[in-house]
Amino acid sequence: MSAEQNEGSTLLRIEELSVTFGRRGGRPGRQVLDGVSLHARAGEILGVIGETGSGKTTLARAVVGLAPVSGGRITVDGAEVTGLRGRALREFRRTGRVQYLFQDPLRSLDPDLTVGALVAEPLAATGTGSREQRADRAAEALRRVGLDAGIADRLPGQLSGGQRQRVALARTVVTRPRLLLADEPVSALDASNRNHVLRLFDRLRDELDVAVVVISHDLSSLAGIADRIAVLYRGRLVEQGPTAEVLTRPLHPYTALLTASAPSVRREHSIRAGQLRPRADLPGWALLEDQRGCGFAARCPFTSDACQVAPPAAGSAGGREAACHHASTWREQLAAPALAD
Numbered sequence: 400m401s402a403e404q405n406e407g408s409t410l411l412r413i414e415e416l417s418v419t420f421g422r423r424g425g426r427p428g429r430q431v432l433d434g435v436s437l438h439a440r441a442g443e444i445l446g447v448i449g450e451t452g453s454g455k456t457t458l459a460r461a462v463v464g465l466a467p468v469s470g471g472r473i474t475v476d477g478a479e480v481t482g483l484r485g486r487a488l489r490e491f492r493r494t495g496r497v498q499y500l501f502q503d504p505l506r507s508l509d510p511d512l513t514v515g516a517l518v519a520e521p522l523a524a525t526g527t528g529s530r531e532q533r534a535d536r537a538a539e540a541l542r543r544v545g546l547d548a549g550i551a552d553r554l555p556g557q558l559s560g561g562q563r564q565r566v567a568l569a570r571t572v573v574t575r576p577r578l579l580l581a582d583e584p585v586s587a588l589d590a591s592n593r594n595h596v597l598r599l600f601d602r603l604r605d606e607l608d609v610a611v612v613v614i615s616h617d618l619s620s621l622a623g624i625a626d627r628i629a630v631l632y633r634g635r636l637v638e639q640g641p642t643a644e645v646l647t648r649p650l651h652p653y654t655a656l657l658t659a660s661a662p663s664v665r666r667e668h669s670i671r672a673g674q675l676r677p678r679a680d681l682p683g684w685a686l687l688e689d690q691r692g693c694g695f696a697a698r699c700p701f702t703s704d705a706c707q708v709a710p711p712a713a714g715s716a717g718g719r720e721a722a723c724h725h726a727s728t729w730r731e732q733l734a735a736p737a738l739a740d
Contacts, residue, residue, distance in 0.1 A: 408441040410476050410578050410610040411462065417470035418457050431457050434471070435636045436713075437629045439578070439610040444600060446625030446642070447614050448657065453631040455614045459580040463499050464488045476577050495525045495574030502583040504567040508555040514541070515551030518570045525574060540573040541566070543606070544599055561592030568596070572603060579603075582614045597624050618661040622646060630654045633694040635710070640719035650721035652699050652729055693724065701729040 416435045422428030432454045439445040449455050460466040462473055468482045475497055483491055491497075498521075501507040508517055518537035522528060528536065538548040544565040555563055564584065571579055581600065585593040601624045604611050615621055621628060622642065629639040630651065638651040649655040693699070696706040705724045713722040723729070 409438050410441050411439040411612065412474045413437050413458070413462070413471070414473075415471040416458070416461060416468065416473065418454070418461055418466050419469040420467065422467075422469070430469070431634050432461070433634045435631070435634075436471075437636065437639060439612050441577070441608045441610055442604055443627070444604055444611045444613060444625045446621030446628045447612060447631060448616065448618055448621060448628055449631035450616055452633065454634040455616070455631055456582055458631070459499070459582055459612065459614055462578075462580060463492070463497055493525050495521060495527075496576055497578045497580065498571035498574060498576040500567055500571050500579065500581040500584050502586060504560075504563040505555060507567060508563065508570075510555055512554075513551060514553050514555070514558070514566050517555070517566065518551075518573050521570060521574050527574070536573055537569070540569040543572060543603070544569045545595070559592075561588055561595065564588060564592070564596055565599070568599060568603075572607060572609075575607060576609055579609050579611045580614070581611065583616070584613065585620055586615070586617065593620065600624055618646075618657050622661075630657070635694055636713065636720075636722065637695065638719075638721045638723075644719060650719060650726045651695075651723045652701055653695050654721075693722075701725050701732055 414436050416432055417430065418432040419428040419430045435454070435458060437445070437447075447455050447458065457466045461468055462475070462480070464480070464483050471481070472479065473481045478491075480491055512520070515534060515537050518540055519533040522533040522536055527533065534551075538551065541548055541550060546562065546565055546569065550558070550562070550566075555566065558566065564587075568584075584600075585596050588596065597620060600611055600613065603609065613621060613625065625642045627640060628642050628645045630637050630645070630653065632653050638645065638649065638654045640650075645654060646658055649658055692705075692707040692709055693702070693711055696702045699706065703724065711722045711724045713720050714726065
């Protein structure tokens with residue numbers, strides 16, 4: 400199902416989101432997200448990519464009230480959920496409209512509960528149905544993720560890593576959510592299980608008409624399933640657009656570096672790693688408030704005085720968006736030979 404088919408059914412909308420940790424009294428704290436705007440539609444998979452420290456997980460956690468929002472707005476299925484606290488946050492979670500799939504299922508699943516009890520637990524928390532009805536829904540959810548209902552009597556510790564992740568996925572879809580947030584869902588799996596889980600996301604978004612946001616540092620994990628990709632760098636959104644276009648003709652030099660470093664996702668017009676070398680690695684985390692210009696300027700081979708002075712505003716056209724002062728010209732500075740491998 401394409402994004403164009405769902406133009407009028409935006410389920411998640413994030414506008415100018417900022418998140419700051421450790422603000423107390425007069426201390427400014429550490430800003431980890433700065434003015435991020437993106438959206439996800441029903442039946443769509445949005446991939447969010449970026450290296451460690453880019454703010455990917457913080458973005459997802461802010462949606463479910465696990466990270467402190469210091470600015471901006473978040474709406475889910477038309478309802479504003481920005482900075483919910485206390486009873487309002489508990490009521491929002493009880494609706495089951497948003498579910499969060501954690502990276503490590505072994506740590507997120509109670510080791511003393513059977514698989515059947517674990518999958519049915521969200522239904523009990525939302526007061527859905529009788530015990531028998533919840534058990535039936537749990538069995539249905541297990542079948543939906545490719546597990547036999549007979550696994551319901553086993554404990555998480557008796558399962559393989561791939562089985563545990565599918566149990567965790569069944570637990571998230573049992574409430575029939577409108578939005579699913581998956582945080583590095585395949586990073587701990589081997590290649591076979593990784594591909595199986597990724598195919599499940601592809602199938603579930605159509606079966607349930609759910610918006611899926613997949614957080615990953617691995618571009619190859621998103622290339623085959625995401626309809627659109629949003630690229631984060633040091634807390635700022637630097638590029639977003641349809642997956643095929645982002646992979647084949649990135650508008651931001653950082654996206655080009657990500658693509659060049661993942662040979663399995665390179666396409667005919669992608670950039671060779673040798674053509675685009677970062678100037679240097681940053682010496683460590685710096686506060687976003689201390690970044691007067693573009694956060695990528697210290698590493699970008701195409702930086703100019705403008706990049707040092709002011710952060711680039713995001714420009715958009717034809718479904719693409721990039722925050723780069725030289726989005727339309729930096730490719731011209733690449734030395735030929737041809738861009739294709």
